[in-house]
Amino acid sequence: xxxxxxxxxxxxxxxxxxxxxxxxxxxxxxxxxxxxxxxxxxxxxxxxxxxxxxxxxxxxxxxxxxxxxxxxxxxxxxxxxxxxxxxxxxxxxxxxxxxxxxxxxxxxxxxxxxxxxxxxxxxxxxxxxxxxxxxxxxxxxxxxxxxxxxxxxxxxxxxxxxxxxxxxxxxxxxxxxxxxxxxxxxxxxxxxxxxxxxxxxxxxxxxxxxxxxxxxxxxxxxxxxxxxxxxxxxxxxxxxxxxxxxxxxxxxxxxxxxxxxxxxxxxxxxxxxxxxxxxxxxxxxxxxxxxxxxxxxxxxxxxxxxxxxxxxxxxxxxxxxxxxxxxxxxxxxxxxxxxxxxxxxxxxxxxxxxxxxxxxxxxxxxxxxxxxxxxxxxxxxxxxxxxxxxxxxxxxxxxxxxxxxxxxxxxxxxxxxxxxxxxxxxxxxxxxxxxxxxxxxxxxxxxxxx
Numbered sequence: 500x501x502x503x504x505x506x507x508x509x510x511x512x513x514x515x516x517x518x519x520x521x522x523x524x525x526x527x528x529x530x531x532x533x534x535x536x537x538x539x540x541x542x543x544x545x546x547x548x549x550x551x552x553x554x555x556x557x558x559x560x561x562x563x564x565x566x567x568x569x570x571x572x573x574x575x576x577x578x579x580x581x582x583x584x585x586x587x588x589x590x591x592x593x594x595x596x597x598x599x600x601x602x603x604x605x606x607x608x609x610x611x612x613x614x615x616x617x618x619x620x621x622x623x624x625x626x627x628x629x630x631x632x633x634x635x636x637x638x639x640x641x642x643x644x645x646x647x648x649x650x651x652x653x654x655x656x657x658x659x660x661x662x663x664x665x666x667x668x669x670x671x672x673x674x675x676x677x678x679x680x681x682x683x684x685x686x687x688x689x690x691x692x693x694x695x696x697x698x699x700x701x702x703x704x705x706x707x708x709x710x711x712x713x714x715x716x717x718x719x720x721x722x723x724x725x726x727x728x729x730x731x732x733x734x735x736x737x738x739x740x741x742x743x744x745x746x747x748x749x750x751x752x753x754x755x756x757x758x759x760x761x762x763x764x765x766x767x768x769x770x771x772x773x774x775x776x777x778x779x780x781x782x783x784x785x786x787x788x789x790x791x792x793x794x795x796x797x798x799x800x801x802x803x804x805x806x807x808x809x810x811x812x813x814x815x816x817x818x819x820x821x822x823x824x825x826x827x828x829x830x831x832x833x834x835x836x837x838x839x840x841x842x843x844x845x846x847x848x849x850x851x852x853x854x855x856x857x858x859x860x861x862x863x864x865x866x867x868x869x870x871x872x873x874x875x876x877x878x879x880x881x882x883x884x885x886x887x888x889x890x891x892x893x894x895x896x897x898x899x900x901x902x903x904x905x906x907x908x909x910x911x912x913x914x915x916x917x918x919x920x921x922x923x924x925x926x927x928x929x930x931x932x933x934x935x936x937x938x939x940x941x942x943x944x945x946x947x948x949x
């Protein structure tokens with residue numbers, strides 16, 4: 500394997516290791532006697548566990564099983580009961596916290612079962628209960644609970660999710676609609692937890708780390724509105740792709756006929772403590788450190804990259820060209836690190852994900868830039884290990900991949916036009932595979948220019 504390609508993978512792996520949820524839990528939580536201390540940015544939070552009759556652990560998300568494993572190691576037999584919903588295959592050998600696997604990115608029947616079971620456990624919590632809630636990306640699909648009396652079914656919500664994913668909507672826009680169709684999102688889980696004390700440990704997979712957006716803001720006040728949800732439907736002209744019941748429900752909400760999601764003044768939030776324990780920027784810092792250890796002059800460009808994946812690829816190629824010509828960002832050999840979460844507007848029926856599409860688009864542009872071939876490697880990977888509905892985390896664009904693609908007769912542009920990035924990269928020996936990582940802090944890009 501080309502050494503630069505191997506270095507890019509090593510740098511990406513360092514990013515993953517630093518946001519390992521089990522390790523993050525141990526960094527933030529410690530128990531001395533009956534006192535649980537939680538390290539916060541300001542003053543540490545403390546909870547005297549002897550003041551509670553029960554301690555429950557609940558959670559939802561791709562990283563929540565590993566978070567639960569860490570909490571078990573800290574609290575042990577003090578945990579009364581627990582239930583966490585995770586994506587299929589993203590499990591850990593927990594002993595006191597039960598795991599329920601469910602569908603992602605499109606919810607399934609298990610997602611409904613998970614929501615009902617977790618909400619039931621939460622509603623039984625009283626003032627003498629401490630609930631430790633573990634939230635990470637993916638929770639929006641893994642916990643599917645249509646708003647009561649809405650008449651919406653699982654099939655309706657599946658259709659909504661598929662339409663939003665296909666139209667190229669940003670995750671904040673997707674979540675705005677999800678929250679207003681849900682009985683738990685947009686702060687409604689905090690209402691279900693009240694009057695118990697809740698400590699919500701949150702791993703961010705959202706650009707900007709907005710707590711109201713991660714897993715659709717289960718325990719955070721919601722600043723969005725039904726009117727904004729309707730505006731998003733109008734923006735992407737997806738009326739025909741949504742069930743009539745959904746459009747009717749959102750319209751009624753925008754007219755004030757259905758209660759809004761809870762805002763900051765709701766009494767439930769007086770008993771709610773939300774804490775961010777890991778983020779994309781933290782992963783990027785670890786990647787930068789590893790790159791420097793490997794001898795690269797490494798910088799972080801941004802942790803807030805958004806937009807169309809294929810357009811982002813052109814941006815990165817432009818940076819590579821400028822860097823090779825003028826060394827504007829760092830002396831050679833340079834490693835430019837970035838992160839965030841891009842989108843893909845589906846126009847074909849191929850297989851792939853946003854990171855694979857970005858890598859394929861970069862590879863497709865690279866074929867016409869021979870002066871870069873011996874100097875540039877580009878990696879884009881999802882930190883959860885699953886990019887789109889595939890077993891790949893992303894892809895790696897390099898001269899090696901171009902040569903393999905040429906010998907195999909791969910038409911890169913055709914595969915890009917049909918959103919068939921997985922198959923193109925597979926034939927080009929350019930897929931990035933890690934398996935499920937059980938963490939989730941958006942995506943990481945590594946651009947090496949020698």
